[in-house]
Amino acid sequence: MGRIALEGIRKSFGTVDVIHGIDLEIGEGELVVFVGPSGCGKSTLLRLIAGLDQPTSGKIEIDGVDVTRKGAADRGLAMVFQSYALYPHMTVRQNLSFGLENARMPKAEIDQRVEEAARMLDIGELLTRRPTQLSGGQRQRVAIGRAIVRNPTAFLLDEPLSNLDAELRGTMRAELAALHARLATTMIYVTHDQIEAMTLADRIVVLRKGRIEQVDTPLNLYNRPQNLFVAGFIGAPNMNFFVTEAKSGRAALPGGAEVVLDHAGPVTIGIRPQHLRLAQDSERAIAAKVHLVEALGAETVVHASAEGAGSILTVLEGQPLIERGAEIRLAFDDENIHAFDADGQRIG
Amino acid sequence: MSAIKNFIFRRRGRDGGWHWTDIVTWVWLIGGTILMFGPALWLVSSSFKGPAQLAEFPPTLLPYVQEVATVEGHDAPLPLFEATMEDGTTRILAEIRRIGTSAQMVDPADPGERISVRLTDRTPLREVGLAVDNYVDPFLSFDFMRYLGNSVFVTMAATFLTLLTNSMAAYALSKYRFRGRDAVMLLIIGTLMVPLSVILVPLYSVVSAVGLLNSLWGVILPTIATPTGVFLLRQYMLTIPDELIEAARMDHASEWQIYWRIILPLAAPALAVLAIFSVVWRWNDFLWPLIVLSRRELYTLQIGLNTYAGELNVQWHYILAMTVVTMIPVVLVFIFLQRFITTGIAGAGIK
Numbered sequence: 001m002g003r004i005a006l007e008g009i010r011k012s013f014g015t016v017d018v019i020h021g022i023d024l025e026i027g028e029g030e031l032v033v034f035v036g037p038s039g040c041g042k043s044t045l046l047r048l049i050a051g052l053d054q055p056t057s058g059k060i061e062i063d064g065v066d067v068t069r070k071g072a073a074d075r076g077l078a079m080v081f082q083s084y085a086l087y088p089h090m091t092v093r094q095n096l097s098f099g100l101e102n103a104r105m106p107k108a109e110i111d112q113r114v115e116e117a118a119r120m121l122d123i124g125e126l127l128t129r130r131p132t133q134l135s136g137g138q139r140q141r142v143a144i145g146r147a148i149v150r151n152p153t154a155f156l157l158d159e160p161l162s163n164l165d166a167e168l169r170g171t172m173r174a175e176l177a178a179l180h181a182r183l184a185t186t187m188i189y190v191t192h193d194q195i196e197a198m199t200l201a202d203r204i205v206v207l208r209k210g211r212i213e214q215v216d217t218p219l220n221l222y223n224r225p226q227n228l229f230v231a232g233f234i235g236a237p238n239m240n241f242f243v244t245e246a247k248s249g250r251a252a253l254p255g256g257a258e259v260v261l262d263h264a265g266p267v268t269i270g271i272r273p274q275h276l277r278l279a280q281d282s283e284r285a286i287a288a289k290v291h292l293v294e295a296l297g298a299e300t301v302v303h304a305s306a307e308g309a310g311s312i313l314t315v316l317e318g319q320p321l322i323e324r325g326a327e328i329r330l331a332f333d334d335e336n337i338h339a340f341d342a343d344g345q346r347i348g
Numbered sequence: 349m350s351a352i353k354n355f356i357f358r359r360r361g362r363d364g365g366w367h368w369t370d371i372v373t374w375v376w377l378i379g380g381t382i383l384m385f386g387p388a389l390w391l392v393s394s395s396f397k398g399p400a401q402l403a404e405f406p407p408t409l410l411p412y413v414q415e416v417a418t419v420e421g422h423d424a425p426l427p428l429f430e431a432t433m434e435d436g437t438t439r440i441l442a443e444i445r446r447i448g449t450s451a452q453m454v455d456p457a458d459p460g461e462r463i464s465v466r467l468t469d470r471t472p473l474r475e476v477g478l479a480v481d482n483y484v485d486p487f488l489s490f491d492f493m494r495y496l497g498n499s500v501f502v503t504m505a506a507t508f509l510t511l512l513t514n515s516m517a518a519y520a521l522s523k524y525r526f527r528g529r530d531a532v533m534l535l536i537i538g539t540l541m542v543p544l545s546v547i548l549v550p551l552y553s554v555v556s557a558v559g560l561l562n563s564l565w566g567v568i569l570p571t572i573a574t575p576t577g578v579f580l581l582r583q584y585m586l587t588i589p590d591e592l593i594e595a596a597r598m599d600h601a602s603e604w605q606i607y608w609r610i611i612l613p614l615a616a617p618a619l620a621v622l623a624i625f626s627v628v629w630r631w632n633d634f635l636w637p638l639i640v641l642s643r644r645e646l647y648t649l650q651i652g653l654n655t656y657a658g659e660l661n662v663q664w665h666y667i668l669a670m671t672v673v674t675m676i677p678v679v680l681v682f683i684f685l686q687r688f689i690t691t692g693i694a695g696a697g698i699k
Contacts, residue, residue, distance in 0.1 A: 052594050073600040085595035089613040098609075099599030146599075 001063060002028045002153045002186030004049060009058035011044055011210075018044050019210040021058070026154075031180050031187045035197040036207035037233070042190045043158055045207070049188065050156050051075050062153060073102075078147035079156040082163065084139045086131040092142050093127040096149050117145040120179075137168045144179070154186035161196060173199060194234055198222070206230050228344035231270050237301065237313045239338070240276070242269045251339070254306035255287030255329070259337055263347050270338035273301070273313040278320065279331035286330045288312050293322055304328060388675075395668035396478040402664050413477035417442050420459040429453065431463075431470040440473065441465065482669035492670070494645060495652035499631060499674075502567050502648055507626040509572040511619055517573075518581030518615075519607050523593060533582070540575045544635065552639060566640040567648070571630065577622045584618035585611060620688030627681045631674070649674050 004026040011019040019041050026032050034042040047053045049060060051072035060068045067075050078099075086095050093114060100110045118124045121141045131139055140160065147155055160176075161169045177200055180187055191197055197204050198218045206213040206221065206229070213233075214226045225231035231239050244251050246267045250258050259269060279285035288304035291311075302314040302322060314330055322328060339347040361367035394402065396411035416425035419442050426442035431453060433439060441453040441463060451470065453463045486492050521533050551570055560566030588611065596606045612619070634650045641647055647655075653670050656663045 050598065052597065072594070072597045077598070079595070079598045081591045081595060083589065083591050085589065085591035087592060087596075087610060089616075098596070098601070102600035102602070102605060146595075150599075 002030075003061075003063050004154060004186065004188070005059075005061040006045075006049070007059040007061070009045070009048060009060065010056045011041075011048060011053065012056045017210065019048070019055070022210075022212055024205065024212065024215065026186060026188065029184045029186055031189060031200055031202045033197040033201035033204045034188065034190045034207055035192065035194060035204055035233075036213075038192060039209075040207040041210040042192075042207050044210075046079075046156050046158055046188060046190050050077055050079050052079075076153040077156055078150045078152035078154075080143045080147050080158065080160045082159040084131075084143040084163075086139060086142055086146070088131050091128055091130055092123065092134070092145075095131070095142060096127075096145050099146065099150050113149045113151070117148045120148065120182075121145045136164050137172065140164060140172060144176075148183070152185070154188065157187065157189045159191055160189075162191070162193070169196075176200060194236065198234075204234075206233060224346070225270075225338060226346050228268060228270070228340045231338055231340070235272055237273050237315065239270045239272050240312050242271075242309050243267075244269060253286050254309040255285060257284045257286050259334065259339075261339055261347065263339065263341065266342045267347065268340045268344070270340065271332050271336060273315040275336035276312070276314045276316075276330040276332055278316065279329040283329075283331045286312065286332075288328055288330060290322055290324055290326045290328055293324060295319055302328070304330075391668060391675075392672055395482055395665070395672045396480070397665065397668075398479045398482075399663070399665045401479075402668075410476050411478055412474040413479060415473045415475055417456045419454060419456050426454070426456075428456075428473040429465075429470040430473050431465045433465075441470070479665065482665045483673070486666050486670055490666075490670075491644070491647075491652065492649075492673075495647050495649045498564060498646060499649040500677075502564055502633075502637070503627055503630040503677075505564075506568045506571050506630045507623055509568065510574060510577055510626045511623060513572055514574060514577035514622065515581050515612060515615065515619065516607065517578045518585055519611050521578070522582045522585040523588075523590070523611070536575045536578050538575075548635075548639070555640060561640060562643050562646060563640075564646060567633070567637045571633070571636070574626075574629075576625070580622055581615060581618050584615055588614050617688050620685045624681055624685050628678050631678055 004024075006022050006024040009019055009022045010017070022045065034045060036042050044053065048055050051067070051070060051074075055068065058068070059066060062075060062077075087098065090098065096114045096117060097110045100113065105113075114127070115124075118127055121144060123138065123141050123145060126134060126138055126142070131142065134142065140163075143160070157176075161172050164172060173196055176189075180200075189196070189200060201218050203215060204218055204221055205215045208229055214221060214230045216224075216226075221230060221234045225234060228241070232241070242253050244253065244267060246261045246263045246265060248264075249260060249262060251261045251263075251267055251269060252258050253269060261267065276286075286306055286309075288306040290302055290304045292303040294301040294303075297319070298317075300316045300319055300322070302316060304312045304314065306312055312330070316322075341347050358364075359366055359370045361370065393409065393411055394407075397408075398411075398413070401408065401412060415428040417428050418425050422444070426444060428440055428442055429451075431439055431441045439455065442456050444452045444454055444462070446452075446467070447464075449468075450464050450466045453465050453470075455461060455463070517536075521529060521536075555561060555566045555570060560569065592610055592614070593606055596610050601609065632650065633648070634654075637648045638651050638654070641651060649670070653667055653674070656667045656670070
C-alpha cells in the first residue's frame with residue numbers, strides 16, 4: 001500500500017506552464033523529498049498528487065488505480081499544510097476527529113484513534129485547547145496528528161517545518177524521521193531546505209522550473225550530481241565552478257593546475273569547498289588571494305578569488321592561520337572533481 | 349476610582365494646563381454625546397408627558413403631572429392650582445370647572461365655599477411625574493401583543509433566512525472559481541442602486557400573483573436577499589484562508605459540511621453584524637408591510653403605530669410611548685451582539 005506513480009504530468013495556469021511533463025515512481029513506504037528553489041513547482045506537484053488541483057494532462061496512479069479524476073477525499077491521502085491549516089474554532093480533539101466524523105466512523109473508534117495519535121505525538125494534555133492557545137511546535141504536532149488519525153495510504157507534507165524556529169525545526173525533523181520509521185507509510189515531503197531533504201529522504205527529487213533535474217538518494221546526489229544545477233543546489237556552501245576549455249584530454253584550472261578529462265570543448269569543473277585543502281609545495285594547486293576568513297572553530301571558511309575564475313570558497317578543517325590578503329594554494333584530489341559539458345550535463 | 353478620574357481629566361497642556369486640543373476634545377465629545385443621545389432622551393422624556401403638556405410651548409425638559417386633591421363632595425380628584433387673590437395673597441385651590449375666562453375653584457380645606465378666579469391669575473401646581481397611562485392604555489385597548497408577535501415573527505424569520513441565503517451566496521462567490529463570478533457579483537452590487545420605490549409596483553404584482561398578499565410571508569420573502577449582506581459576508585469570507593477549506597476537503601468533508609462546519613463558524617463576526625442590520629431593517633420596516641398587509645390582525649408594530657396617526661387627530665402621547673417600546677428590542681440586539689463586532693475588528697487586526 002502506498003505506491004504512487006506519476007505519468008507525463010503537466011499543469012498550466014492559464015497560459016503559464018508550471019509543470020512540464022513529470023514521470024515519477026514512488027515506492028511503498030518510501031520517504032521522498034521534493035526539493036528545489038521557490039517557484040520550481042514542487043508545491044504544485046504535491047497539490048496535484050493530493051487532488052487539490054487537477055493536472056492539465058497526464059496520469060496519477062495510487063497502488064495501480066488511476067485516481068487522476070478522483071477528488072481529494074477519495075484518494076486516501078493526508079496532507080500537512082505549511083500554515084498547518086488547523087480549524088481555529090475547534091479544539092484539538094475536534095480538529096483530530098473532524099475527518100473521521102466525516103467518514104462516518106463509529107464514535108468509539110474515533111476516540112480510540114485520537115487517543116492513540118495524541119499519545120504518539122505527546123499532545124494528550126492539549127486535546128481540549130484551541131489552536132490559538134498552542135505554540136508553533138504544538139500546532140505542528142496537531143497538524144501531523146490530524147494526518148495520522150486518518151491512517152492514510154500516504155502522507156503529503158508541504159514545507160511542514162518552515163514556520164518553526166531553527167532549534168525546534170531540528171527537533172521536529174528528528175521526530176518526523178522517527179515517525180516515518182515507526183509508521184512505515186509512504187511520505188512525500190516538500191521543502192526548500194536541503195538539510196531537511198538530505199537528512200530525511202530515502203530519495204530526493206530535485207526540481208527546477210517544473211522539470212525533474214535528478215532523482216536519487218541523498219548521498220548519490222551529493223557525490224554524483226547529474227548536472228550543473230543539482231551540483232550547485234545540493235551541498236552547503238555551494239560548489240565552486242571553474243569555466244574552462246578541455247583540449248587533448250586536459251583542462252586547465254587557474255593557477256596552472258590541470259585535470260585529466262576525456263572530453264573536448266568548453267567544460268565546467270566543479271569542486272566542493274570541503275574538498276579543497278592547503279597544498280604542499282610540490283603539489284598541483286589553484287592559486288588564489290584571500291578576501292575573508294570566517295573562523296567557526298571546528299572549521300574555517302575561506303573566501304578567496306583566483307584570476308579569471310571569480311570567487312572560490314574553501315572549507316578547511318580546524319583553525320589554520322590564514323590572514324586576509326594572503327596568497328594561498330589550494331590542492332584537490334581527482335576523485336572529487338565533477339566535470340560538466342557545455343549543456344551542463346555530467347561527463348563521466 | 350482616582351485612576352479613572354485622572355484618566356478622564358488629564359490634560360495635554362504644560363504643567364497640567366489646558367491645551368487647545370483638550371478644549372476641542374471636550375467640545376467634540378460633549379457635542380457628539382448631545383447630538384447622538386439628545387433625540388433618544390428627548391423621545392423617552394416626551395413619551396411620559398400627557399397630551400396637554402406635549403402641546404405646550406415652550407416645551408419642558410422633564411415630564412410633569414398636575415397635582416390633584418380629593419375634595420369632599422366631588423367624586424373625581426380635582427386639579428390643584430396656585431391662585432393669586434384680589435388682595436395679593438396666594439392660595440392653593442382646586443378647580444371644579446372653567447366658565448369662560450374664569451374658573452370656579454374651591455379650597456380643599458373648606459369645601460363649602462366656592463371661589464371664582466380669572467384664568468390669568470392662576471398657575472397649575474405640578475410636580476415631576478410620569479404619565480404612565482401612555483404606556484398602559486395601548487397595552488389594554490390597542491392590540492399591542494398581537495402586533496408585537498407579528499413583528500417578532502417577521503424579524504426572526506427574515507433575519508434567519510437572510511443569514512442563511514446570503515452566507516451561501518457569499519461562500520460561492522468568495523471560494524469557488526467559475527466563469528461569470530465577477531459578473532454575478534457586480535450584478536448583485538448593482539441592485540444596491542435600485543431603491544424600493546422603483547420596484548414597489550412590480551414587486552407587489554409578483555407577491556400578489558403568488559398569493560402572498562395579506563400574509564406575513566409576503567413581508568418576509570421579498571426582503572431576505574440583500575446585496576449588502578452578500579457583499580459584507582463575501583468580503584469577510586475572502587479573508588478565510590483557502591488552506592482551511594483544502595484541509596477540510598482532504599478530511600472527507602462534503603461541500604455542504606465545509607460551508608456549515610468551517611465557513612459559517614469562522615464568519616460568525618460578519619454574520620453577527622449582518623444579523624444586527626437585518627433585525628434593525630426588518631423591525632423598522634414600514635412601507636413594504638404597509639402595502640402587503642391590509643388585515644388588522646396581521647399588522648406589524650410599525651403599521652399598528654400608524655393607526656394612532658389619524659387624518660384629523662394624531663395621538664402623539666401614544667405614538668411616542670409605543671416608539672420607545674419598539675426601540676427596546678433593537679437596543680437589546682445591539683447590546684448582545686456588539687461584542688461580536690468588536691472581536692471581529694480585533695481579530696482582523698492581528699492577522
